[in-house]
Amino acid sequence: MTQMTKPAPSLFERLGGAGAVDAAVDIFYRRVLADKSISHFFDSTDMDAQRAKQKAFLTMAFGGPNKYSGKDLRTAHAPLVARGLNGGHFDAVAGHLKATLEQLGVEKSLVDEVIGAAASTRKDVLGQ
Amino acid sequence: MAVIEYEGATFHCSDSENLLSELIRQGADILFSCRNGICQSCMLKYKGGAPIPELATAGLKETWRNEGYFLPCLCPVPGDLTISRISNPGIIQRAVVVDKTFLATGICAIRLDTEKSFEYHSGQFINVRRVNTGLIRSYSLASVPSLDSSLEIHVKRLENGVMSNWMCDEVASGEVVQLIGPHGASYYLPGRPSQRMLLVATGTGLAPLWGIVRSALAAGHAGRIDLYHGSRHSEGLYLCNELREMVSRYNNFHYHPCVSGSTTREGHRHGRADDTAFAENADLTGVRVFLCGAPPMVQSAKRLAYLAGASLADIFADPFELRDLRSKTRTDPDPGKIGLPQKALTV
Numbered sequence: 001m002t003q004m005t006k007p008a009p010s011l012f013e014r015l016g017g018a019g020a021v022d023a024a025v026d027i028f029y030r031r032v033l034a035d036k037s038i039s040h041f042f043d044s045t046d047m048d049a050q051r052a053k054q055k056a057f058l059t060m061a062f063g064g065p066n067k068y069s070g071k072d073l074r075t076a077h078a079p080l081v082a083r084g085l086n087g088g089h090f091d092a093v094a095g096h097l098k099a100t101l102e103q104l105g106v107e108k109s110l111v112d113e114v115i116g117a118a119a120s121t122r123k124d125v126l127g128q
Numbered sequence: 129m130a131v132i133e134y135e136g137a138t139f140h141c142s143d144s145e146n147l148l149s150e151l152i153r154q155g156a157d158i159l160f161s162c163r164n165g166i167c168q169s170c171m172l173k174y175k176g177g178a179p180i181p182e183l184a185t186a187g188l189k190e191t192w193r194n195e196g197y198f199l200p201c202l203c204p205v206p207g208d209l210t211i212s213r214i215s216n217p218g219i220i221q222r223a224v225v226v227d228k229t230f231l232a233t234g235i236c237a238i239r240l241d242t243e244k245s246f247e248y249h250s251g252q253f254i255n256v257r258r259v260n261t262g263l264i265r266s267y268s269l270a271s272v273p274s275l276d277s278s279l280e281i282h283v284k285r286l287e288n289g290v291m292s293n294w295m296c297d298e299v300a301s302g303e304v305v306q307l308i309g310p311h312g313a314s315y316y317l318p319g320r321p322s323q324r325m326l327l328v329a330t331g332t333g334l335a336p337l338w339g340i341v342r343s344a345l346a347a348g349h350a351g352r353i354d355l356y357h358g359s360r361h362s363e364g365l366y367l368c369n370e371l372r373e374m375v376s377r378y379n380n381f382h383y384h385p386c387v388s389g390s391t392t393r394e395g396h397r398h399g400r401a402d403d404t405a406f407a408e409n410a411d412l413t414g415v416r417v418f419l420c421g422a423p424p425m426v427q428s429a430k431r432l433a434y435l436a437g438a439s440l441a442d443i444f445a446d447p448f449e450l451r452d453l454r455s456k457t458r459t460d461p462d463p464g465k466i467g468l469p470q471k472a473l474t475v
Contacts, residue, residue, distance in 0.1 A: 047430060047431065
């Protein structure tokens with residue numbers, strides 16, 4: 001006898017979906033702006049557009065709906081790589097992502113999943 | 129099938145997909161990127177027709193929603209619609225100068241009456257063009273629709289500024305100019321009347337904030353309002369008496385004149401307006417912030433306000449570009465040789 005089972009909830013659902021992104025985006029964006037070692041990559045005259053980019057990034061890192069491919073990440077970050085974006089910067093951003101989730105009280109196993117997903121984009125982001 | 133009018137073209141859309149997908153599929157010229165309501169690249173302006181569902185405006189700035197902005201990528205086709213891009217050149221009309229008053233050395237207030245009724249919010253800006261020339265500049269509106277019968281702008285004389293020198297030296301009552309606009313989403317909307325407000329201006333950046341403060345108080349805003357106005361010299365601070373009079377009339381309004389150079393007058397604080405404002409208001413969580421002045425000040429203040437806890441949706445700062453910081457006077461085209469530009473100039 002077969003039993004109907006619900007598919008296991010996705011990482012995005014377990015984190016709380018779009019609401020989790022909304023809760024995280026300002027914490028995360030304030031953290032990276034306040035970090036002088038990386039803030040120059042996030043400074044923009046259009047802060048609303050920058051915040052929207054951070055929202056897109058978090059949506060992706062949380063496993064949410066997005067249409068960005070590895071190639072898109074490569075293209076989007078190429079100008080930053082040309083300006084010196086390196087592994088140290090990547091790690092600093094990942095650190096702020098982790099701290100943001102911890103500040104929101106997200107349980108450790110989920111934090112690890114998110115950081116794992118973010119780490120998987122490393123080569124594309126750094127153009128390696 | 130719904131009929132969608134967009135930028136002079138007509139599209140027939142079914143409701144099977146969202147509005148953006150329908151329009152793109154039919155070849156409409158629209159910027160877009162994420163298609164998920166995140167990047168806001170595809171934002172359009174509602175002009176009329178079936179109401180836009182709320183989910184297509186969720187998360188947008190209050191003043192943007194008030195302008196009719198919405199995200200077509202999140203919008204089911206709601207029925208027949210007229211929509212446009214968000215940056216449209218505005219309406220051009222003639223306006224006549226009805227008054228000119230010097231507020232301080234090198235700063236004058238010019239009042240203008242338009243031929244047709246002109247709808248705007250205090251804090252928005254207009255473009256003013258000298259008739260039959262290409263000379264055009266943006267000025268913020270200091271007037272309040274419910275209080276003032278004329279439009280008012282504040283013009284600061286810039287050393288080599290063609291427009292500002294013409295305005296300060298030659299323009300008199302009766303002069304006709306062309307006016308385009310209004311533009312901008314940096315203005316006061318009633319609602320949330322107990323919210324704290326922080327306003328920081330330098331120089332003639334006071335103009336829109338003077339309008340915003342008066343419209344907020346006229347609308348019965350009850351939350352504390354702090355206005356910091358900065359200038360290098362005491363002489364550059366203007367409307368001081370009017371602002372002090374408002375302080376005595378409204379318990380919730382506080383005025384902080386700041387002088388960054390040598391302070392000469394009593395009652396003026398020493399220091400830059402933005403530095404003073406942020407030093408005295410370290411926690412801006414839930415505060416509505418208005419900023420106007422030179423772009424570097426506005427840019428850095430916007431960032432500081434956000435880091436101090438203000439939500440970006442609550443920080444209002446239209447870019448205020450000084451176009452006249454050049455080393456020598458620009459030669460504008462000979463008015464005899466050119467007609468009016470074919471299209472309205474966008475700024």
